[in-house]
Amino acid sequence: MADAVLQSARSALKEERFFDGVQLINSALEAQQAIVIKPGSGGYAAEAATEVDNQEILQNPEAFLMRVLPSLQSSQRQLLADLFALRTDLLIGLGALKRAVLDISAALLLTPENEAMSIKKMQIEGLLKSGASSVGSAKTPTTIITGFLGAGKTTLLNYILDVNHGKKIAIIENEFGEVGIDDALLNTKSAVTEENIIEMNNGCICCTVRGDLIAGLKKLHKQTTGKGKPLDGIIIETTGLADPAPVAQTFFADDFVSANMVLDGILTVVDAKHIVGQLQEEKPQDAVNEAVEQIAFADRILLNKTDLVGEADLLKVEAEIRHINKTAAIRKTQNSRVDMDFILGIKAFSLEKILMQISQNLEEELVAEHGSGHGDHGGHGGHGHEGHAHSHSHDEDCEECGHSTHRRHDYRVSSVGIQRDREVQKDKLDTFISWLVQNKGPDLYRSKGVLAVNGMSHKFVFHAVHMQFSGKPQEPWREGEKRQCKMVFIGKNLDREELNKKFDECLVK
Template sequence: MTTLAGPDPPDPDSVTEEPVMSETSNAPAPAASGSAAGKIPVTVLTGYLGAGKTTLLNRILTENHGKRYAVIVNEFGEIGIDNDLVVGADEEVFEMNNGCVCCTVRGDLIRIMDGLVKRRGKFDAIIVETTGLADPAPVAQTFFVDQDVGEAARLDAVVTVADAKWLSDRLKDAPEAKNQIAFADVILLNKSDLVSPADLDRVEAEIRTINPLAKLHRTQNCAVPLEAVLERNAFDLDRILDVEPDFLEAGHHHHHDSDIRSVSAKIEGEVDPDKFMPWISNLTQSQGPDILRCKGIVAFPNEPKRFVFQGVHMILDGDVQGDWGKDEKRVSRVVFIGRNLDPAAITEGFEACRA
């Protein structure tokens, strides 16, 4: 999906550009090269399921930075959830479902980029948030192998959000997670409060064996100065070619974990919290190791706000947030992404929670 968000842009004639400062240095970030001058900067947000990409995106969209960002969000699954979790996502939405942005819907990415290029001037930069199952290589490749996109936009940086608690496991069983680290220009080692200092050092050392050059920030709730992730002019094609020599070849391919699937369920109406809460809790506790990610928006009777929950494995978090619109249908939706999931059992269990 795509959304335009942020305050009105300042008058360019009344603003002088300030150098972008990095978090740890007083030196200004390098200026765009001559060939990149005038191109729309694009930041790719990536990271495995549940690491905190949407949290970072919402931080970007709600900070008082005076800039407008066009945001492209991709989802994995038949039922869209993420677009309703992104601040201001009701302005203009294009949903890209049933696949990662790097393969089955890559044509959609190029199409949306082409549409945004025609509207340049209405925003300052573009952010692409990939599904957690995406290998960022083909996403980044788009800006080099598609002539129209490459002439109008430049890849500013690949920013990877990593879950400090689960990254070690994902590096062992998910090739996408390893590629997300390898291709990163900036890495947020997020949820750092959930592990011990010793474990945090160990995870960081694992990251450094894969990518010793990326700027790394330890974060909680993706709290990081925006200049640490935006307008970095950090994407280094030479470094990427060292990682993947065939990066610029049109036939470049990548691998997915074919055992991972998405299971979605929807109720046209409300659910009973006295049934739903025990059900979702029992499901995540009993199948937690196989549930890589779960999320949902459900309607409770006599509750004007939406109940939003998100989870990774057996860790579940939820709260009421955001009123249901006056004319909005109260539809309850849940999505589970993982291995060995039983679609029929999940659908029946959710249906049994109907109010």
């Protein structure tokens, strides 16, 4: 039985199904603990078994092993060492380096003569000391830039390729050649390593991809990181009318891309003078307003050409943007001049950023409800209550509140925040995610969440773009920390009541 688990977990490691592998090893370790402390097994004293939590082998492995080591048979020692060593590799794949050190230390307690394992422990500790929080830190952060034609994407890209910002960035032009990098910037004297990869004067790279994006990314990786010349970041430009989702989904769907590059965030460039008209353009009932979609997708928004509008109009523009996207950071610019730190290294899919966005979204909904009895809202958000977050919209004058507001355009785009101070059952969560992806995928632009899964010691963090879902455990729940679930869904035609009801079916009874 244990051999079969090891074989399955090794296959999961090879296929980079790290979370599945950890779950397999967890079950095997718990089973071994039960055998070790079982009366008459020749293992840990039966009378002490009542004092041992049934997950202590996972939660505090070194303390557990120190007590049971004298009574372990050699075959048990080797099996436990193999399980902890394999779990170490899986945890490294998940980026949980601190926990990986704990597990490899447990393996060394069982097999102290293993020199290879001692070296690996020192390597992991070295990564932690160098500030690397995960294996993912070695991946190249990649930003997707979108925005309407004329918003300033071309100006931004030319600026990045010309200014001395001290970063080595690769810019991938869109497939249709609409960007048109300034020929004067091209360093024609430098070596052209591939026919579509050209080095710029400031050390950046311009890469024109006119075919498959994945093939272009692989070629770019081969010519940079593959030759010991790693990039600080990659920027992919989409066409003016493009939905950024297919590009974003590349980072979930392709194994090579997800192993070597990480989607850092989506930046939307906005023309301050014309964006309101673009947002409010009347479309057929089932047609997509691309400008609305691009703003809804954004993690960062570059509000460009601010010198062409007055302060009052600029406030209206920001209000319209916030009506669609409550949480994206906005930077006002002229001629698309912006610090690279606003574009790269934002880690929009990190635990910290996801929690911050969800909390902000829930707070916005609470403000919309005025903290009182408008609509059917059982309470939620930062107050730790549970229920359906429902609010009326201030698209017109609100007689109940006495607030007079200007009529806003109905974009059919909204966000739904859900918070529950309870855990979810994993099998029911899988069912919920399957339902979400299959039935709501086309309408869901972005989804993010941090969940407390019953029996899991780490926070389960997920994010999705349309129907592409990615999730894994990240940092552990701290002692005394409230285990809760927080999520936000951004999309069109969202049914708040249905989402709440379906998720509530996942909760541990």
